[in-house]
Amino acid sequence: MGIPATAEEVFGSSYSAAVYISRILPKQHPDLQQKKKVFVVGEAGIETELDAEGVPHIGGTDPKYRREVTPEDYKLLAAGDPSVLDPDVGVVLMGLDFHFNYLKMCYAYHYIRRGALFLATNTDSTLPSAGALFPGAGSISAPLVKMLGGQEPVAFGKPSQAMMDAIEGKFRFDRSRACMVGDRANTDIRFGLEGNLGGTLGVLTGVATKEEFLEGDTRPHFYVDKLSDLLEGIQEQ
Incomplete structure (x- = not known):
């Protein structure tokens, strides 16, 4: 892709x-x-x-x-x-x-x-x-x-921080410049929030609904209908 x-x-x-x-x-x-x-x-x-x-x-x-x-x-x-x-x-x-x-x-x-x-x-x-x-x-x-x-x-699946530690241990990436993208609030988004990443992005192409992202206990910093919406935004700029 x-x-x-x-x-x-x-x-x-x-x-x-x-x-x-x-x-x-x-x-x-x-x-x-x-x-x-x-x-x-x-x-x-x-x-x-x-x-x-x-x-x-x-x-x-x-x-x-x-x-x-x-x-x-x-x-x-x-x-x-x-x-x-x-x-x-x-x-x-x-x-x-x-x-x-x-x-x-x-x-x-x-x-x-x-x-x-x-x-x-x-x-x-x-x-x-x-x-x-x-x-x-x-x-x-x-x-x-x-x-x-x-x-x-x-x-070891999200939201386990054992996976986050393994990633950081191998690549030494900057958490503040990383964004977690996912379609499930209690795993994907929680993984990013508990891992202190710079951002979390919910997408509506899987499990979670817009209402869950906006009103649930675990909320992403941002959400989009689908990941390809990001490409459309970049092209418009």
């Missing part, structure tokens, strides 16, 4: 999670040095980012987790049998999963109960697509939150 950028300049939530697991977790949780595997509840994009950071993982798109639960599964999981629960798993990472099922939820729960850290790429409740809303990544992790008595995962 004519925007000069490189792959390294794109910070998705899955990338931030992979960086956190590979570079930060070993310092914060030295006890996990021997448990370096990640159990993934999500799609191929998460696996790609983990691979790029050299993080071993299981679950994800593996077909053996895309099936119904059997009586034998209950017995083996309850017993913590190493033939089904990998003893090297130290992290459960949850994201948007189009093949989410009861079996994956059982695995994730038992890994966490056995000491694995509970992480999520993001906790967006909905996903906008085809002009409507569908379950987001946060809806995938919600059952685990309920099962764990309200324990929330460490999330």
Whole structure:
């Protein structure tokens, strides 16, 4: 689209999670040095980012987790049998999963109960697509939150400042000259406000409505109908 950028300049939530697991977790949780595997509840994009950071993982798109639960599964999981629960798993990472099922939820729960850290790429409740809303990544992790008595995962999507710190740590950009553009007040705009960026710009091409931006609890500094409106303003000048 004519925007000069490189792959390294794109910070998705899955990338931030992979960086956190590979570079930060070993310092914060030295006890996990021997448990370096990640159990993934999500799609191929998460696996790609983990691979790029050299993080071993299981679950994800593996077909053996895309099936119904059997009586034998209950017995083996309850017993913590190493033939089904990998003893090297130290992290459960949850994201948007189009093949989410009861079996994956059982695995994730038992890994966490056995000491694995509970992480999520993001906790967006909905996903906008085809002009409507569908379950987001946060809806995938919600059952685990309920099962764990309200324990929330460490999330890396907006508004998590862990992502902001990762960006600043790599590029040393000037926050006062940066503007956050987004279509969701409680994630995008909050991310920019809590990160003390120079500005926040709401766009009406996604989740939030004009009323939410003007009257909601989290309000952007400015809003436009669509991002391309900025180009029209520049051309007029």
